[in-house]
Amino acid sequence: MKAYNVINTRLPRVDARAKATGDARYTADLSMPNMLYGAMLQSPLAHAKILNIDVTAAKKLPGVRDVVTWKEAGLVKYGVSPARYDEQVFCSDKVRYVGDEIAAVAAVDLETAMEAVSLIKVDYEELPVLLDIESAMAEGAIAIHEDFPGNVSAEVHQEFGNFEEALKECDIVRTDRFTNKRQDGGFLEPQACLAQYDLNGNLTLWSSTQSVHYVQRSIAMVLGLPVGKVRVVKPYVGGGFGPKAAVNAMEIAACLMSKRTGRPVKMLFSREQVFLHSRARHQFFHEFTTGVKKDGTIMALHNTCYLDGGAYSSFGIATIYYAGSLLGAPYRLPNMKYDGYRIYTNKPTCGAQRGHGGVAARAGWEQQLDTIAAELNMDPVEFRLKNMMKTGDVTCNDFNMSSLGMQECLEGVRDGSNWAAKKGKLPRGKGIGVACGFFVSGAGYPIYRSETFHSTATIRLTEDGGGVNLYTASAEIGQGSDTILGQIAAEALGVSLDDVMVHSGDTDFGVDLGAYSSRQTLMSGHAVKMAAEDTKRQVLEALSEQLGVTVGDMDIAGGVVIFKKGKPDFSRLRTLYIKEHRGWEDQPSGAELTFREAARVAFITRGVIIGNGAYKPGELGGKYKGAAVGTSPAYGCSAQVVEVTVDEQTGKVTIDAMTDAHDCGFAINRTNVEGQMQGSLSMGLGEALFEEVRFDAKGRVANASLGEYRIPTALDMPNVKTVIIESDEPNGPFGAKEVGEGAIMPTIPAILNAIYDAVGVRINELPVTSERLFAAMKEKQKK
Amino acid sequence: MLLLPKFDYEEPKSLPEALAMLSELKGNGKVIAGGTDLLVNMKKGTVRPACLVSLKKVEALREISGEDGGLSVGSHVTISEIADSDRVASTFPVLARSASCLGSPLIRNRATIGGNIVTARPAADLPPALLVLGARVELRGKDKDRTVSLDGFFTGPGTSVIETREVLTRIVIPSPPPFTGADYIKLGHRAALEIAIVAVSSRLTLDKPDGVIVDARVILSSVAPTAIHAVSAEKALMGQRPSEDLFAKAALLAVGDSSPITDIRGGAEYRRDMVNTLVKRTLLKAFNDARDMKGGNA
Amino acid sequence: MKKLITLTVNDTEYEVAVAPNRTLTQVLREDLNLLGTKEGCGVGDCGACTVVLDGKPVNSCLVLAVQADGSRIKTIEGVAHGDSLHPVQETFVELGAIQCGFCTPGMILSATSLLEKNPHPTEQEVRQALSGNLCRCTGYQKIVEAVQEASRRMKG
Structure with a gap:
């Protein structure tokens, strides 16, 4: 392997000091002179006609500067996928879930704004409330959206190979069902935004978002502004995990009210509003029929899935496809049939969350595979090794595994967990389980149909050669993209990370689709690498003119110019630099020509040195309907082994140990890769054991708090033994691909399989609360 | 962002001043101690007192002292002070254990023992242990003071015998008899930041290390409107020689004493099953401690 | 009615007039501009607003600023000594x-x-x-x- 100076290291994150000292600014920390505070009126009813909205009293309250409803905001439909623009900023005809936005107020302070909201009078006519898939699909059920009778928001039918034919060759055919629960992102920072419309008609929005680009486009479209007049800036973001990947009504309301009042408007979600906005993981109801030969060869899968979508579409059109397509790997599966139905219900809208669309499918199917392995009397690791794909394999749904360290991952966790000494040998109540998974490294296509670049990057060298400014619209949301992109820029340009200043999360810095589908390292990384190489080329060209050395015989590495065929006399350049910097104490010295000197020469001879990079994947994947979802330039994969203890008298599960191996292609930052692995496993553990958004009979969230919606605490999560696998992805910058989402895939099924190993029961419904497991064990005893 | 409604705030310098103030406020005033429960309810809008009265200047409410081999704990002693107190740990370890189960370290540093009692939440952590220990609470009013047993203090979820003009000032725990052991087990979903699905506290007193049970107390929490005695279990244990069979029998009787509901934290059936499990476990631990300890410690 | 309180925050004494319904989180962030203290839930479920109050870490969202009158408070801004990190x-x-x-x-x-x-x-x-x-x-x-x-x- 090549030797690198900056990447493949454990350099601290570029934002770590700011975050450790409290200096890092998040959106809620921002304020401006003359700023107003906004608040929203959200529907208390899950389904109702709006008969009348009376804002008179709210407008009269002293301190109120603006009150807006659909009359002011207009009726432009928006959403995530243009195929399903089904949202309005404010409801006009009816409300579709508890939390649906009806009006907003801007006032001199938050107390006044909230008081004004309470003075808005809405007359409703209540409609039947459809809280689950059965009632929403029932004959004669009221349509939540008029254009979608039957409440089917999307439907997918795919078949690759021939499922029925393949079953004829199978010795074992099993059908199992599985369901997860609606989840919440559980990020620590509630959404917040600050909008400022200036006197020249330019709108700037600071927001806690995962994608400045999508927010910019949505706001421009809804408010009827040119994209060029809308700037979206992302300060530090306190976690996203998917739900912050699209525009929200609060952002648009703040922009609208700032435009109308000419004053900056700040708005914040309470924790309860985070739950009402949701856009987090759907509840999926899967049924898997899988056929396997007696030698253990997996032949065919028929996967049927119903998704409880909530009131609007959000990312749901992608979700429904992912719920099918993400079972195409990492096992060779020649025949796969998928039927998916996403159903509208009167609940907050579901969208994307870490492992988008594939987590429940993976959990259910990996558990079924474990059952099949047991029926075959095969060790679950051996069974998986027998069926797994290798680098170069193409799935039945046309995903190209251009690199795939699946075998290394499986062997890594097998050996790392001491599997052979434990499997089948643990005392009752203790168990061990394994599972695998894979995930995209960036969606192959943007969410709107477009030829756009997915990521652009610009590098501007400072005129003294001392600094490298990297500009990217990518979104640092905690996952570490600023550090990764800074490292890529530094390595590709040949300088140290300290020399690079990363400016990110601003639509003024270029186009970047943002932090979703695990795309920043691969896609933005490509653009940054290209920009750095472009910059380097320009510096070397300028140097070449001065020194008469051809560009090909030079390089930059470790902050100095490398002359491959002997060092020329560069004393003239050094003297020039030194003369220009009289009085400075850090003059260049030594035998090497520094990057600083070279960059200065480039500036003096050519003006500001600006390097550009722009990336979009080439033509990828299949031609069938829906081929765009799941298609990616590269795929990460992983395997996990989990060890548990089950208290048989209470049903309580304790996770004792976790071993995780992930193929990230190439680790740009090893500490960050481990951090993504550990964080993913923690979220998976939460979903497996605790997490569930619940509703009362009227469709109100019954546990809209971090007290009753339980994400793991430090006492619930064990240490993880992490094994980084590097398969050198040909389509990734420096061979890198994803880790941020794929790492969650095996966690839930590995836990489920370990529970089975411990106490012999299969749980087909998450979360595995102590109550659910206790009931299952009791049921089993009765039989 | 959640905002608090408007209210007045007073910090009387002495208890008599506070009692006079509360009397004058006629139910519009509320004592704020740690505030970890009260402020949450106020932010949610479920309680709206016109005036909060803080007793932070009344030093006496923050003392822990020994009293005739027992313990006197001021109502404003924080939960972490109880959990960390050597005196509590050595005389009533079950109380320290239950204190360490409450919420999180951050909550425990604010929440008080008095608050945990007065809020009368059916799943509160300290009352089960205090009940098995036979605690009494001192209630002071402008015109009259009284000391009542914690048994009978709670009248329902969120309600108790305390009157709006009264202040709970002190919790008094009598000296434990010899050969006494106790335990508290809380079953929650997570390992911290939890409210009990079911919690049980039990205490056994033997006449001698290998003797018979002369006093038995079994308190069930989160399975009835208030923490309750498992009366038939206690009765079945009395006078008997301890054994796992006896504890199993008592546990089944305790299930019958409980009347759990299904709510967001757990189902009624599961709760009944857990009463069975936790009563057995707490009795076993209580018995082992009673036998091993040479007397006195519970 | 506002009350005048004294807070010693990161060894600096502040006199602030605050309404009783304002939490310590709000006063630290809005009056003292100490924005390192975060609010994640407002009800003590998450700990993002943790400050050290008279030597003990607490959820500052569940402390009234008036309750903290006369107290010593350490926020994240007071952890490092100048440029040198703790x-x-x-x-x-x-x-x-x-x-x-x-x-x-x-x-x-x-x-x-x-x-x-x-x-x-x-x-x-x-x-x-x-x-x-x-x-x-x-x-x-x-x-x-x-x-x-x-x-x-x-x-x-």
């Missing part, structure tokens, strides 16, 4: 204990309070001490490792 901050930076950073100020304050009380905690004691501070990003492992490493460094 060992806990140092190890958080170096060992990857920080991702989104929203829980970090509270985590660091809980951790430094623990090490003052118990300079050599076991892993379990560290996890106990941090159990009121939720983190959704890291899975806690690198946070726990950073606290243990800081403990080792502070020994010397």
Whole structure:
């Protein structure tokens, strides 16, 4: 392997000091002179006609500067996928879930704004409330959206190979069902935004978002502004995990009210509003029929899935496809049939969350595979090794595994967990389980149909050669993209990370689709690498003119110019630099020509040195309907082994140990890769054991708090033994691909399989609360 | 962002001043101690007192002292002070254990023992242990003071015998008899930041290390409107020689004493099953401690 | 009616007139401009607003500013000494204990309070001490490792 100076290291994150000292600014920390505070009126009813909205009293309250409803905001439909623009900023005809936005107020302070909201009078006519898939699909059920009778928001039918034919060759055919629960992102920072419309008609929005680009486009479209007049800036973001990947009504309301009042408007979600906005993981109801030969060869899968979508579409059109397509790997599966139905219900809208669309499918199917392995009397690791794909394999749904360290991952966790000494040998109540998974490294296509670049990057060298400014619209949301992109820029340009200043999360810095589908390292990384190489080329060209050395015989590495065929006399350049910097104490010295000197020469001879990079994947994947979802330039994969203890008298599960191996292609930052692995496993553990958004009979969230919606605490999560696998992805910058989402895939099924190993029961419904497991064990005893 | 409604705030310098103030406020005033429960309810809008009265200047409410081999704990002693107190740990370890189960370290540093009692939440952590220990609470009013047993203090979820003009000032725990052991087990979903699905506290007193049970107390929490005695279990244990069979029998009787509901934290059936499990476990631990300890410690 | 209170925050004394219904989080952030203290839930469920009040880490969202009158408070801005980071901050930076950073100020304050009380905690004691501070990003492992490493460094 090549030797690198900056990447493949454990350099601290570029934002770590700011975050450790409290200096890092998040959106809620921002304020401006003359700023107003906004608040929203959200529907208390899950389904109702709006008969009348009376804002008179709210407008009269002293301190109120603006009150807006659909009359002011207009009726432009928006959403995530243009195929399903089904949202309005404010409801006009009816409300579709508890939390649906009806009006907003801007006032001199938050107390006044909230008081004004309470003075808005809405007359409703209540409609039947459809809280689950059965009632929403029932004959004669009221349509939540008029254009979608039957409440089917999307439907997918795919078949690759021939499922029925393949079953004829199978010795074992099993059908199992599985369901997860609606989840919440559980990020620590509630959404917040600050909008400022200036006197020249330019709108700037600071927001806690995962994608400045999508927010910019949505706001421009809804408010009827040119994209060029809308700037979206992302300060530090306190976690996203998917739900912050699209525009929200609060952002648009703040922009609208700032435009109308000419004053900056700040708005914040309470924790309860985070739950009402949701856009987090759907509840999926899967049924898997899988056929396997007696030698253990997996032949065919028929996967049927119903998704409880909530009131609007959000990312749901992608979700429904992912719920099918993400079972195409990492096992060779020649025949796969998928039927998916996403159903509208009167609940907050579901969208994307870490492992988008594939987590429940993976959990259910990996558990079924474990059952099949047991029926075959095969060790679950051996069974998986027998069926797994290798680098170069193409799935039945046309995903190209251009690199795939699946075998290394499986062997890594097998050996790392001491599997052979434990499997089948643990005392009752203790168990061990394994599972695998894979995930995209960036969606192959943007969410709107477009030829756009997915990521652009610009590098501007400072005129003294001392600094490298990297500009990217990518979104640092905690996952570490600023550090990764800074490292890529530094390595590709040949300088140290300290020399690079990363400016990110601003639509003024270029186009970047943002932090979703695990795309920043691969896609933005490509653009940054290209920009750095472009910059380097320009510096070397300028140097070449001065020194008469051809560009090909030079390089930059470790902050100095490398002359491959002997060092020329560069004393003239050094003297020039030194003369220009009289009085400075850090003059260049030594035998090497520094990057600083070279960059200065480039500036003096050519003006500001600006390097550009722009990336979009080439033509990828299949031609069938829906081929765009799941298609990616590269795929990460992983395997996990989990060890548990089950208290048989209470049903309580304790996770004792976790071993995780992930193929990230190439680790740009090893500490960050481990951090993504550990964080993913923690979220998976939460979903497996605790997490569930619940509703009362009227469709109100019954546990809209971090007290009753339980994400793991430090006492619930064990240490993880992490094994980084590097398969050198040909389509990734420096061979890198994803880790941020794929790492969650095996966690839930590995836990489920370990529970089975411990106490012999299969749980087909998450979360595995102590109550659910206790009931299952009791049921089993009765039989 | 959640905002608090408007209210007045007073910090009387002495208890008599506070009692006079509360009397004058006629139910519009509320004592704020740690505030970890009260402020949450106020932010949610479920309680709206016109005036909060803080007793932070009344030093006496923050003392822990020994009293005739027992313990006197001021109502404003924080939960972490109880959990960390050597005196509590050595005389009533079950109380320290239950204190360490409450919420999180951050909550425990604010929440008080008095608050945990007065809020009368059916799943509160300290009352089960205090009940098995036979605690009494001192209630002071402008015109009259009284000391009542914690048994009978709670009248329902969120309600108790305390009157709006009264202040709970002190919790008094009598000296434990010899050969006494106790335990508290809380079953929650997570390992911290939890409210009990079911919690049980039990205490056994033997006449001698290998003797018979002369006093038995079994308190069930989160399975009835208030923490309750498992009366038939206690009765079945009395006078008997301890054994796992006896504890199993008592546990089944305790299930019958409980009347759990299904709510967001757990189902009624599961709760009944857990009463069975936790009563057995707490009795076993209580018995082992009673036998091993040479007397006195519970 | 507003009350005049005195807070000693990070060794600096402030006199502030505050309405009784304002929390310590609000006054620190809005009146004293100490924005490192975060609000994640407002009801004591998450620990993002942790400050050290008279030596003990607490949820500042559940403390009225008037209740803190006369108290000594340490916020994340008071942990480092000038340019030199506290060992806990140092190890958080170096060992990857920080991702989104929203829980970090509270985590660091809980951790430094623990090490003052118990300079050599076991892993379990560290996890106990941090159990009121939720983190959704890291899975806690690198946070726990950073606290243990800081403990080792502070020994010397």
